[in-house]
Ligand code: NAD
Protein backbone atom coordinates (compact mmCIF):
# COMPACT_ATOMS: atom_id res chain seq x y z
CA UNK A 1 0.00 0.00 0.00
CA UNK A 2 1.21 3.48 -0.89
CA UNK A 3 -0.12 5.08 2.29
CA UNK A 4 -1.84 4.07 5.51
CA UNK A 5 -4.39 6.47 6.96
CA UNK A 6 -6.24 6.20 10.26
CA UNK A 7 -9.70 7.76 10.18
CA UNK A 8 -11.11 8.22 13.70
CA UNK A 9 -14.89 8.28 14.07
CA UNK A 10 -15.24 6.47 10.75
CA UNK A 11 -18.42 4.69 11.82
CA UNK A 12 -20.26 7.98 12.46
CA UNK A 13 -22.20 10.23 10.11
CA UNK A 14 -19.47 12.25 8.37
CA UNK A 15 -16.70 9.74 9.10
CA UNK A 16 -18.49 6.96 7.23
CA UNK A 17 -18.75 9.12 4.09
CA UNK A 18 -15.05 10.01 4.37
CA UNK A 19 -14.06 6.35 4.84
CA UNK A 20 -16.14 5.30 1.81
CA UNK A 21 -14.69 8.06 -0.38
CA UNK A 22 -11.08 7.19 0.53
CA UNK A 23 -11.55 3.41 0.27
CA UNK A 24 -13.13 3.68 -3.19
CA UNK A 25 -11.00 6.51 -4.58
CA UNK A 26 -7.61 5.31 -3.33
CA UNK A 27 -7.33 1.52 -3.72
CA UNK A 28 -3.60 1.83 -3.01
CA UNK A 29 -4.18 3.37 0.47
CA UNK A 30 -4.92 1.24 3.51
CA UNK A 31 -7.78 2.89 5.41
CA UNK A 32 -7.97 2.06 9.12
CA UNK A 33 -11.30 3.05 10.69
CA UNK A 34 -10.69 3.62 14.41
CA UNK A 35 -13.97 4.00 16.28
CA UNK A 36 -15.30 3.22 19.78
CA UNK A 37 -18.82 2.56 18.41
CA UNK A 38 -20.67 4.84 20.81
CA UNK A 39 -24.42 5.36 20.33
CA UNK A 40 -23.50 7.42 17.23
CA UNK A 41 -21.16 4.87 15.65
CA UNK A 42 -22.76 2.29 13.39
CA UNK A 43 -20.96 -0.20 11.17
CA UNK A 44 -24.18 -0.57 9.15
CA UNK A 45 -23.13 2.77 7.64
CA UNK A 46 -20.25 0.97 5.91
CA UNK A 47 -21.78 -2.33 4.88
CA UNK A 48 -21.05 -1.69 1.20
CA UNK A 49 -17.27 -1.38 1.70
CA UNK A 50 -16.83 -3.94 4.47
CA UNK A 51 -14.64 -6.63 2.92
CA UNK A 52 -12.74 -4.21 0.65
CA UNK A 53 -9.05 -5.28 0.61
CA UNK A 54 -7.85 -1.78 1.56
CA UNK A 55 -10.19 -1.32 4.55
CA UNK A 56 -9.94 -2.45 8.18
CA UNK A 57 -11.93 -1.60 11.28
CA UNK A 58 -10.35 -1.26 14.74
CA UNK A 59 -12.64 -0.81 17.74
CA UNK A 60 -10.77 1.54 20.06
CA UNK A 61 -11.56 4.47 22.31
CA UNK A 62 -9.46 7.62 21.92
CA UNK A 63 -9.69 8.12 25.69
CA UNK A 64 -7.52 5.00 26.01
CA UNK A 65 -3.88 5.83 25.23
CA UNK A 66 -2.73 2.20 25.24
CA UNK A 67 -5.40 1.31 22.68
CA UNK A 68 -4.37 4.15 20.34
CA UNK A 69 -0.69 3.28 20.72
CA UNK A 70 -1.48 -0.33 19.80
CA UNK A 71 -3.24 0.76 16.57
CA UNK A 72 -0.25 2.98 15.64
CA UNK A 73 2.17 0.16 16.44
CA UNK A 74 0.17 -2.27 14.28
CA UNK A 75 -0.29 -0.04 11.20
CA UNK A 76 2.48 2.62 11.23
CA UNK A 77 0.13 5.22 9.69
CA UNK A 78 1.26 8.11 7.48
CA UNK A 79 -1.74 10.25 8.30
CA UNK A 80 -4.70 10.73 10.63
CA UNK A 81 -8.06 12.19 9.77
CA UNK A 82 -9.51 12.88 13.21
CA UNK A 83 -13.31 12.99 13.27
CA UNK A 84 -14.13 11.01 16.43
CA UNK A 85 -16.07 13.24 18.80
CA UNK A 86 -19.16 13.68 20.86
CA UNK A 87 -21.03 15.86 18.37
CA UNK A 88 -24.49 16.83 19.65
CA UNK A 89 -24.97 20.21 21.36
CA UNK A 90 -28.06 19.13 23.35
CA UNK A 91 -26.19 16.13 24.79
CA UNK A 92 -23.31 18.43 25.75
CA UNK A 93 -25.75 20.51 27.80
CA UNK A 94 -26.94 17.33 29.59
CA UNK A 95 -23.49 15.69 30.06
CA UNK A 96 -20.60 18.09 29.45
CA UNK A 97 -17.91 15.79 30.88
CA UNK A 98 -18.37 13.23 28.08
CA UNK A 99 -17.33 16.02 25.72
CA UNK A 100 -14.26 16.86 27.78
CA UNK A 101 -13.14 13.22 27.92
CA UNK A 102 -13.55 12.47 24.23
CA UNK A 103 -13.16 15.80 22.44
CA UNK A 104 -10.41 17.33 24.56
CA UNK A 105 -8.56 14.48 26.28
CA UNK A 106 -9.11 12.04 23.40
CA UNK A 107 -7.67 14.55 20.92
CA UNK A 108 -4.65 15.27 23.13
CA UNK A 109 -4.10 11.50 23.50
CA UNK A 110 -4.02 11.18 19.71
CA UNK A 111 -1.62 14.12 19.40
CA UNK A 112 0.70 12.51 21.97
CA UNK A 113 0.65 9.18 20.15
CA UNK A 114 1.33 10.86 16.78
CA UNK A 115 4.21 12.83 18.32
CA UNK A 116 5.65 9.71 19.92
CA UNK A 117 5.53 7.59 16.74
CA UNK A 118 6.25 10.24 14.13
CA UNK A 119 8.62 12.70 15.83
CA UNK A 120 10.95 14.36 15.78
CA UNK A 121 11.34 14.08 11.99
CA UNK A 122 7.63 13.94 10.95
CA UNK A 123 8.45 13.83 7.25
CA UNK A 124 5.56 12.64 5.08
CA UNK A 125 3.15 12.68 8.04
CA UNK A 126 -0.06 14.64 8.54
CA UNK A 127 -2.44 15.14 11.49
CA UNK A 128 -5.73 16.50 10.13
CA UNK A 129 -8.24 17.64 12.75
CA UNK A 130 -11.86 18.00 11.61
CA UNK A 131 -13.60 20.77 13.53
CA UNK A 132 -16.69 22.92 13.45
CA UNK A 133 -17.77 26.50 12.80
CA UNK A 134 -19.43 26.50 16.25
CA UNK A 135 -16.05 27.40 17.81
CA UNK A 136 -16.56 30.95 16.44
CA UNK A 137 -19.74 31.51 18.50
CA UNK A 138 -22.75 33.37 17.15
CA UNK A 139 -23.08 35.91 14.31
CA UNK A 140 -25.54 38.78 14.20
CA UNK A 141 -27.76 39.22 11.17
CA UNK A 142 -24.80 40.06 8.89
CA UNK A 143 -21.20 38.95 8.36
CA UNK A 144 -19.43 35.62 8.00
CA UNK A 145 -16.94 33.46 9.86
CA UNK A 146 -13.50 33.63 8.24
CA UNK A 147 -10.29 31.86 9.23
CA UNK A 148 -9.37 35.03 11.17
CA UNK A 149 -12.55 35.14 13.28
CA UNK A 150 -11.75 34.89 17.01
CA UNK A 151 -12.92 31.81 18.90
CA UNK A 152 -15.95 32.49 21.11
CA UNK A 153 -17.65 29.15 21.88
CA UNK A 154 -20.97 29.15 23.74
CA UNK A 155 -21.92 25.51 24.37
CA UNK A 156 -19.99 22.78 26.19
CA UNK A 157 -19.74 21.04 22.78
CA UNK A 158 -18.23 24.03 21.00
CA UNK A 159 -15.98 24.80 23.98
CA UNK A 160 -14.63 21.24 23.85
CA UNK A 161 -14.05 21.47 20.08
CA UNK A 162 -12.37 24.88 20.52
CA UNK A 163 -10.09 23.41 23.20
CA UNK A 164 -9.16 20.53 20.91
CA UNK A 165 -8.43 22.95 18.03
CA UNK A 166 -6.11 24.92 20.33
CA UNK A 167 -4.24 21.78 21.36
CA UNK A 168 -3.79 20.76 17.73
CA UNK A 169 -2.42 24.19 16.87
CA UNK A 170 -0.16 24.17 19.94
CA UNK A 171 1.34 20.77 19.01
CA UNK A 172 2.08 22.18 15.57
CA UNK A 173 3.80 25.26 16.99
CA UNK A 174 5.58 23.60 19.93
CA UNK A 175 6.60 20.21 18.59
CA UNK A 176 6.48 20.77 14.84
CA UNK A 177 3.70 18.20 14.36
CA UNK A 178 2.40 18.70 10.78
CA UNK A 179 -1.19 19.69 11.50
CA UNK A 180 -4.09 21.05 9.49
CA UNK A 181 -7.56 22.01 10.78
CA UNK A 182 -10.87 22.59 9.03
CA UNK A 183 -13.95 24.25 10.52
CA UNK A 184 -17.13 23.22 8.75
CA UNK A 185 -20.75 24.32 8.90
CA UNK A 186 -23.82 22.09 9.47
CA UNK A 187 -23.80 18.87 7.45
CA UNK A 188 -26.87 16.92 6.33
CA UNK A 189 -27.42 13.79 4.26
CA UNK A 190 -27.67 9.99 4.50
CA UNK A 191 -26.66 8.25 7.75
CA UNK A 192 -27.23 11.37 9.88
CA UNK A 193 -28.20 10.30 13.39
CA UNK A 194 -31.83 11.30 14.09
CA UNK A 195 -31.03 13.48 17.10
CA UNK A 196 -29.99 16.36 14.79
CA UNK A 197 -32.58 18.70 13.25
CA UNK A 198 -33.01 17.34 9.69
CA UNK A 199 -33.02 13.56 10.33
CA UNK A 200 -35.01 13.98 13.58
CA UNK A 201 -37.71 15.91 11.74
CA UNK A 202 -37.76 13.47 8.79
CA UNK A 203 -38.23 10.62 11.27
CA UNK A 204 -40.94 12.50 13.17
CA UNK A 205 -42.82 13.36 9.96
CA UNK A 206 -42.69 9.69 8.95
CA UNK A 207 -44.14 8.76 12.35
CA UNK A 208 -46.61 11.67 12.62
CA UNK A 209 -44.88 13.01 15.74
CA UNK A 210 -44.55 16.70 16.75
CA UNK A 211 -41.70 18.72 15.20
CA UNK A 212 -40.10 20.51 18.19
CA UNK A 213 -38.80 23.88 16.91
CA UNK A 214 -36.63 25.57 19.56
CA UNK A 215 -37.45 29.16 20.56
CA UNK A 216 -38.78 31.43 17.80
CA UNK A 217 -37.39 29.20 15.02
CA UNK A 218 -35.46 32.14 13.54
CA UNK A 219 -32.01 30.67 14.22
CA UNK A 220 -29.90 30.37 11.08
CA UNK A 221 -27.57 27.59 9.94
CA UNK A 222 -25.44 27.16 6.80
CA UNK A 223 -26.13 23.67 5.41
CA UNK A 224 -23.69 21.52 3.43
CA UNK A 225 -24.35 18.10 1.87
CA UNK A 226 -22.18 15.57 3.69
CA UNK A 227 -20.57 14.15 0.54
CA UNK A 228 -19.36 17.65 -0.34
CA UNK A 229 -17.76 17.86 3.11
CA UNK A 230 -16.07 14.50 2.47
CA UNK A 231 -14.75 15.87 -0.87
CA UNK A 232 -13.43 18.94 0.94
CA UNK A 233 -11.64 16.72 3.47
CA UNK A 234 -10.04 14.77 0.63
CA UNK A 235 -8.91 18.05 -0.97
CA UNK A 236 -7.45 19.47 2.25
CA UNK A 237 -5.75 16.22 3.24
CA UNK A 238 -3.94 16.06 -0.10
CA UNK A 239 -3.42 19.73 -0.95
CA UNK A 240 -3.94 21.80 2.24
CA UNK A 241 -0.90 23.61 3.64
CA UNK A 242 0.55 22.35 6.90
CA UNK A 243 -0.20 24.70 9.81
CA UNK A 244 -3.19 26.27 8.04
CA UNK A 245 -6.88 26.26 8.87
CA UNK A 246 -9.66 26.24 6.26
CA UNK A 247 -13.34 27.08 6.67
CA UNK A 248 -15.80 24.85 4.81
CA UNK A 249 -19.40 25.87 4.17
CA UNK A 250 -22.33 25.53 1.85
CA UNK A 251 -23.00 29.21 0.98
CA UNK A 252 -26.48 28.07 1.98
CA UNK A 253 -28.11 29.85 4.92
CA UNK A 254 -31.55 28.86 6.17
CA UNK A 255 -33.65 30.00 9.10
CA UNK A 256 -34.75 26.85 10.95
CA UNK A 257 -38.46 27.51 10.46
CA UNK A 258 -38.07 28.04 6.70
CA UNK A 259 -36.05 24.85 6.41
CA UNK A 260 -38.62 22.91 8.43
CA UNK A 261 -41.46 24.20 6.22
CA UNK A 262 -39.51 23.20 3.08
CA UNK A 263 -38.93 19.74 4.55
CA UNK A 264 -42.64 19.45 5.38
CA UNK A 265 -43.60 20.38 1.81
CA UNK A 266 -41.15 17.91 0.25
CA UNK A 267 -42.33 15.12 2.56
CA UNK A 268 -46.01 15.85 1.82
CA UNK A 269 -45.21 15.63 -1.92
CA UNK A 270 -43.32 12.34 -1.40
CA UNK A 271 -46.20 10.80 0.55
CA UNK A 272 -48.85 12.26 -1.76
CA UNK A 273 -50.41 13.97 1.27
CA UNK A 274 -52.52 17.11 1.18
CA UNK A 275 -50.35 20.28 1.18
CA UNK A 276 -49.86 21.56 4.74
CA UNK A 277 -50.32 18.17 6.45
CA UNK A 278 -46.81 17.90 7.88
CA UNK A 279 -46.68 21.60 8.86
CA UNK A 280 -49.46 20.90 11.34
CA UNK A 281 -46.88 18.91 13.34
CA UNK A 282 -44.72 22.01 13.96
CA UNK A 283 -44.61 22.74 17.70
CA UNK A 284 -42.64 25.63 19.18
CA UNK A 285 -40.85 24.45 22.34
CA UNK A 286 -38.57 25.89 25.00
CA UNK A 287 -35.32 27.20 23.54
CA UNK A 288 -31.91 25.52 23.77
CA UNK A 289 -29.83 27.33 26.44
CA UNK A 290 -26.94 29.32 24.95
CA UNK A 291 -28.45 28.87 21.48
CA UNK A 292 -26.24 30.51 18.80
CA UNK A 293 -28.37 32.82 16.65
CA UNK A 294 -26.63 32.48 13.32
CA UNK A 295 -23.74 30.66 11.64
CA UNK A 296 -22.46 31.49 8.15
CA UNK A 297 -19.16 30.46 6.64
CA UNK A 298 -17.00 32.43 4.26
CA UNK A 299 -15.42 29.56 2.30
CA UNK A 300 -13.41 31.80 -0.03
CA UNK A 301 -10.02 30.49 1.12
CA UNK A 302 -10.61 26.80 0.39
CA UNK A 303 -12.37 27.71 -2.82
CA UNK A 304 -9.63 30.07 -4.13
CA UNK A 305 -6.56 28.23 -2.84
CA UNK A 306 -7.64 24.61 -3.23
CA UNK A 307 -10.42 24.82 -5.84
CA UNK A 308 -13.13 23.17 -3.70
CA UNK A 309 -16.77 24.20 -3.87
CA UNK A 310 -20.04 22.46 -3.05
CA UNK A 311 -21.38 20.32 -5.91
CA UNK A 312 -24.92 19.59 -4.70
CA UNK A 313 -27.63 22.24 -4.39
CA UNK A 314 -29.76 22.24 -1.23
CA UNK A 315 -32.88 21.20 -3.14
CA UNK A 316 -31.01 18.22 -4.68
CA UNK A 317 -29.34 17.31 -1.39
CA UNK A 318 -32.57 17.42 0.63
CA UNK A 319 -34.38 15.29 -1.96
CA UNK A 320 -31.53 12.74 -1.91
CA UNK A 321 -31.60 12.76 1.89
CA UNK A 322 -35.35 12.21 2.16
CA UNK A 323 -35.16 9.40 -0.42
CA UNK A 324 -32.34 7.77 1.54
CA UNK A 325 -34.32 7.76 4.80
CA UNK A 326 -37.42 6.42 3.07
CA UNK A 327 -35.44 3.58 1.47
CA UNK A 328 -33.52 2.75 4.65
CA UNK A 329 -36.34 2.16 7.10
CA UNK A 330 -34.41 -0.71 8.68
CA UNK A 331 -31.39 1.51 9.44
CA UNK A 332 -33.72 4.11 10.97
CA UNK A 333 -35.51 1.49 13.02
CA UNK A 334 -32.22 0.07 14.34
CA UNK A 335 -30.80 3.42 15.43
CA UNK A 336 -34.05 4.63 17.01
CA UNK A 337 -34.68 1.54 19.10
CA UNK A 338 -33.37 1.05 22.63
CA UNK A 339 -31.40 3.88 24.22
CA UNK A 340 -32.49 6.41 21.57
CA UNK A 341 -35.98 6.56 23.11
CA UNK A 342 -34.54 7.23 26.59
CA UNK A 343 -32.57 10.17 25.15
CA UNK A 344 -35.62 11.41 23.25
CA UNK A 345 -37.88 11.31 26.30
CA UNK A 346 -35.34 13.13 28.49
CA UNK A 347 -34.58 15.79 25.88
CA UNK A 348 -38.15 16.60 24.80
CA UNK A 349 -40.42 15.59 27.70
CA UNK A 350 -40.34 18.90 29.57
CA UNK A 351 -40.01 21.32 26.64
P1 NAD B 1 -21.17 11.54 14.88
O1 NAD B 1 -21.62 11.79 16.28
O2 NAD B 1 -22.16 11.10 13.86
O3 NAD B 1 -20.01 10.44 14.88
C1 NAD B 1 -18.97 10.44 15.82
C2 NAD B 1 -18.21 9.14 15.69
O4 NAD B 1 -17.13 9.17 16.64
C3 NAD B 1 -19.06 7.89 16.03
O5 NAD B 1 -18.79 6.87 15.10
C4 NAD B 1 -18.58 7.50 17.41
O6 NAD B 1 -18.68 6.11 17.67
C5 NAD B 1 -17.12 7.96 17.38
N1 NAD B 1 -16.61 8.26 18.73
C6 NAD B 1 -17.18 9.04 19.67
N2 NAD B 1 -16.43 9.04 20.79
C7 NAD B 1 -15.35 8.26 20.53
C8 NAD B 1 -14.22 7.89 21.29
N3 NAD B 1 -14.05 8.29 22.56
N4 NAD B 1 -13.28 7.10 20.71
C9 NAD B 1 -13.44 6.67 19.43
N5 NAD B 1 -14.52 6.96 18.68
C10 NAD B 1 -15.46 7.76 19.23
O7 NAD B 1 -20.42 12.86 14.44
P2 NAD B 1 -20.42 13.61 13.03
O8 NAD B 1 -21.58 14.48 12.93
O9 NAD B 1 -20.13 12.62 11.97
O10 NAD B 1 -19.13 14.56 13.24
C11 NAD B 1 -17.83 14.08 12.96
C12 NAD B 1 -16.83 15.18 13.26
O11 NAD B 1 -17.10 16.31 12.44
C13 NAD B 1 -16.87 15.68 14.70
O12 NAD B 1 -15.56 15.92 15.11
C14 NAD B 1 -17.68 16.95 14.63
O13 NAD B 1 -17.29 17.85 15.65
C15 NAD B 1 -17.28 17.46 13.26
N6 NAD B 1 -18.30 18.29 12.59
C16 NAD B 1 -19.58 17.87 12.47
C17 NAD B 1 -20.51 18.64 11.76
C18 NAD B 1 -21.94 18.20 11.57
O14 NAD B 1 -22.75 18.98 11.07
N7 NAD B 1 -22.32 16.98 11.93
C19 NAD B 1 -20.10 19.86 11.20
C20 NAD B 1 -18.77 20.27 11.36
C21 NAD B 1 -17.88 19.47 12.04
Ligand code: DAU
Nearest residue numbers: 087088089132133134185186195196197212213214219256
Ligand atom coordinates in the same frame (compact mmCIF):
# COMPACT_ATOMS: atom_id res chain seq x y z
O1 DAU C 1 -22.32 24.01 12.74
C1 DAU C 1 -21.75 22.73 12.80
C2 DAU C 1 -22.43 21.92 13.88
O2 DAU C 1 -23.73 21.61 13.40
C3 DAU C 1 -21.67 20.64 14.23
O3 DAU C 1 -20.42 20.98 14.78
C4 DAU C 1 -22.47 19.80 15.23
O4 DAU C 1 -21.80 18.58 15.46
C5 DAU C 1 -23.84 19.52 14.64
O5 DAU C 1 -24.62 18.82 15.58
C6 DAU C 1 -24.54 20.82 14.25
O6 DAU C 1 -24.90 21.59 15.43
P1 DAU C 1 -26.30 22.36 15.56
O7 DAU C 1 -26.59 22.56 16.98
O8 DAU C 1 -26.36 23.52 14.66
O9 DAU C 1 -27.26 21.21 14.90
P2 DAU C 1 -28.69 20.66 15.35
O10 DAU C 1 -29.14 19.76 14.24
O11 DAU C 1 -28.69 20.10 16.72
O12 DAU C 1 -29.59 21.95 15.35
C7 DAU C 1 -29.74 22.75 14.17
C8 DAU C 1 -30.66 23.91 14.52
O13 DAU C 1 -31.99 23.39 14.76
C9 DAU C 1 -30.26 24.64 15.79
O14 DAU C 1 -30.57 26.01 15.63
C10 DAU C 1 -31.16 24.04 16.86
C11 DAU C 1 -32.43 23.70 16.10
N1 DAU C 1 -33.19 22.52 16.61
C12 DAU C 1 -32.51 21.37 16.77
C13 DAU C 1 -33.16 20.23 17.26
C14 DAU C 1 -32.40 18.93 17.47
C15 DAU C 1 -34.54 22.63 16.86
O15 DAU C 1 -35.16 23.68 16.66
N2 DAU C 1 -35.18 21.51 17.33
C16 DAU C 1 -34.56 20.33 17.55
O16 DAU C 1 -35.20 19.35 18.02
